Amino acid sequence: MSEIVVFGAGGRAGRAAVHEARRRGHQVTAVVRDPGKYGDLAADGVRVAAGDVTDAGGVARLAEGHDAAISAVYDWGVEAGVFFPGAARALAAGLAKAGVNRLVVVGLASVLEDASGVPLMDTPGYPQEYRSFYLGHAAGTEVLRGAATGLDWLVVSPAGDFDHGGSRTGRYRTAPADAASRVSYADFAIALLDEIDFPGHHRVHLGVEEG
Numbered sequence: 001m002s003e004i005v006v007f008g009a010g011g012r013a014g015r016a017a018v019h020e021a022r023r024r025g026h027q028v029t030a031v032v033r034d035p036g037k038y039g040d041l042a043a044d045g046v047r048v049a050a051g052d053v054t055d056a057g058g059v060a061r062l063a064e065g066h067d068a069a070i071s072a073v074y075d076w077g078v079e080a081g082v083f084f085p086g087a088a089r090a091l092a093a094g095l096a097k098a099g100v101n102r103l104v105v106v107g108l109a110s111v112l113e114d115a116s117g118v119p120l121m122d123t124p125g126y127p128q129e130y131r132s133f134y135l136g137h138a139a140g141t142e143v144l145r146g147a148a149t150g151l152d153w154l155v156v157s158p159a160g161d162f163d164h165g166g167s168r169t170g171r172y173r174t175a176p177a178d179a180a181s182r183v184s185y186a187d188f189a190i191a192l193l194d195e196i197d198f199p200g201h202h203r204v205h206l207g208v209e210e211g
């Protein structure tokens with residue numbers, strides 16, 4: 001049994017991560033900005049706590065005593081090029097202060113490389129209207145890559161996209177980017193928790209799909 005802190009625990013990927021962690025018997029601190037909005041998250045083994053992933057001091061306080069952290073955050077109200085690097089900086093600094101070494105971040109397929117090494121966002125026909133959002137995600141990963149704290153981080157994203165109505169099959173596989181690829185939130189969360197229970201990938205962006 002491990003103690004896991006999940007930032008963005010009220011979101012779609014965050015909720016799936018909390019659920020999968022509980023399936024495995026881990027104790028979870030579910031961090032949300034406004035606990036009043038997320039009363040349904042509280043459960044046996046799940047403590048709901050207020051926090052902001054962009055506040056390094058808060059991250060340190062919330063992560064204290066935990067074995068690993070998951071970040072599954074997105075804030076539509078803040079420019080992605082500000083939000084994702086800010087979250088990455090606060091996580092790197094805060095987790096180092098708390099002595100938490102493993103961080104698994106939910107990333108974005110658009111910046112994952114396809115089988116020929118080309119980022120999905122640069123492949124023919126890929127939508128360009130959200131490119132600044134893609135680049136914001138990539139900038140967050142660059143902050144982790146440059147962190148001087150020795151943090152054992154991993155970014156995991158769908159290889160293509162989430163299958164929003166998809167259910168848990170209990171299976172997934174790692175895969176390069178492919179716009180047609182899908183994975184349910186529940187199966188995606190298995191990959192997140194596997195990388196905490198049995199860390200197999202380090203300091204890279206990993207794609208996963210239904211398998």
Ligand SMILES: NC(=O)c1ccc[n+]([C@@H]2O[C@H](COP(=O)([O-])OP(=O)(O)OC[C@H]3O[C@@H](n4cnc5c(N)ncnc54)[C@H](OP(=O)(O)O)[C@@H]3O)[C@@H](O)[C@H]2O)c1
Pocket residue numbers: 007008009010011012013014031032033034037051052053054072073074075106107108109110157158160161162
């Ligand atoms: N194809 C793909 O690769 C793909 C597809 C979808 C999503 N994603 C990525 O996956 C990640 C999770 O997405 P999702 O669909 O689960 O998003 P979501 O349902 O919108 O959840 C995001 C959560 O982040 C929380 N949050 C926002 N700002 C925060 C802050 N400063 N501190 C703490 N929590 C904060 C929000 O909580 P509040 O209630 O406080 O706002 C919300 O619950 C995102 O980074 C997203 O870009 C990737």
